[in-house]
Amino acid sequence: MPLIVEAIFIALTMLVAFFLAFLMMFLLALFLSPIERGLSKFIWDLTAPHTPAPSQKGPTYRDFSKKHF
Helix, strand or coil: CCHHHHHHHHHHHHHHHHHHHHHHHHHHHHHHHHHHHHHHHHHHHHHCCCCCCCCCCCCCHHHHHHHCC
C-alpha cells in the first residue's frame, strides 16, 4: 500500500474515532438526562425552605365544637 494512502487512511480512522467518541458521550448524556433531572429536582426539594401551611381566616370546626359543647 502506498505511503500516502496509508497516511490518509490513518487520518480518516482517527477522525472517525474522534467523532464516535463524542457521539457516545452525547448519547450517554441524552440517556442519563432524565435521571439527572430527577436527582436535581429531589435535591432542590430537600433544600427549599418549607413554607408554613396557610392559616384559616374564619372560624373552624374545632372552634365551633369548643363553643357549643
